[in-house]
Amino acid sequence: MRHGEIQRFTFLERIVHWVVGLSFLFLLLTGLAFSHPRLFWLTTLAGGGATARILHPWMGVAFTVGGVAMFFLWIRDMRIDAADREWLKAIRYYAVHDKARVPAAGKYNAGQKMFFWTMTALGAAYLVSGVPMWMPGGVLGVGPFYGGIVNAMRLVHYMATVGGGLLLIVHVYLGTVAYPGTLGAMLHGSVTRGWAKLHHPRWHGKESGR
């Protein structure tokens, strides 16, 4: 935490975020490599096709463990309330940086909360569809999954990947270049007062004791 700034994420929260974030990036890139022949070269980044294939499910385990930790760490702040519904009505103003017409957000705005809940659902989809592909011969007395089940799960896994990939683009874009100062919250844990006032005025008020 930097001097004069407001603490936004604890050390634990930051570790959990990067376990989930970096594993997701790995999973997304290798997953796209497995799905699109033109992107197969991406497996080189993971040590080649066979190695990428071995690492992908284990990274999935890291993503799942981190995701579960994150879920319980943040769920308290993620309840969608009446203020969030007002915020969502003004989302088109938010999208064009017209902050004056966007209701003041708390620690998380409604978009972030929806990101949380959508990623939770997608995470469950990755897990449920991923395990049969990882262990097609069966696991814990269930299976085998060869044939129709694997093929259907492959479709589900891919569609969830596209959803997660799109969310990641928005998440990284907003968290870095679009809103300077945001990335620091996930690196050293704190944000400037100006940042808090601009993006999360109600949270800023609370943190400043007003």
Place this chain on the structure above:
Amino acid sequence: MAQLPASGLAIRRMSASSTPAPGIRSEGPEYAKLVDISRCIGCKGCEIACKEWNELGIEPTENFGSFQSHRDLSADTWLLMRFTEVEVGGDVAWFIKKDACLHCAEPGCLFACPAPGAIVQYENGIVDFNQANCIGCQLCVSGCPFDIPRFNPATRKVYKCNMCIDRVEAGLEPACAKTCPTNAISWGTKEDMVALGERKVEGLRARGLANAVLYDPPGVGGTHMMYVVPHGDQLDQYDLPADPTAGAGALAMLGTVRKLGASALGLGLLAAGLHYLGFGPQVPEEDAK
């Protein structure tokens, strides 16, 4: 880059390749194996010949109340004679199936494979696994309508009958066809084998097996191992799917969904870029002071 197979045969299709297969030359005819089930005496000489020629590992046989040598195919058993006792007209008949890769013209395994060049189809019709490129995902097993490929957990690669590609390339017939003592397995051009199969079916029908058929399923574009089936009305008893298709159901949808998915992700990146160009970063005013 995908490693090319050791064989110098012209390639028709390569798995997970967005550009056309390198082969521009066509090398002679397509070949096919014809298995006349009515002539099989169940000696399993073909199983041995397969193991010997391909130098496959020996797996102990097991008596589980059947004449069959092993329960299932494996990474080391590319050919298994399956024996099923079936009641036909108050009599017991032995339904034998030479269980091995059928070398489909439309190979479901190849379409399902995500690794470039791990599965190739030669111009002569043979579908071959190139383990150098295999990533061990086993999606080919699920893509195969006949449940043929088998995974070896030690090597993390998948294996199956390669139609003795090294013999065929040298102008020889596959080892199983070479060894069969009753000529139940014939080898020749696809055209000749279809003609021979049809003659054999006619012969069986004349002998009272009215339901005899030539098994060359059109759902997979025909196969390069065909069967003359004496009791064609009981294909399920032979463990032969009545109407197999390559890339059925979810796999067929996946092709379309992938195009949409790639477009969506590409547009997403583009939209983020354009948004930045249009609206720029939002910097807190207070801090800028």
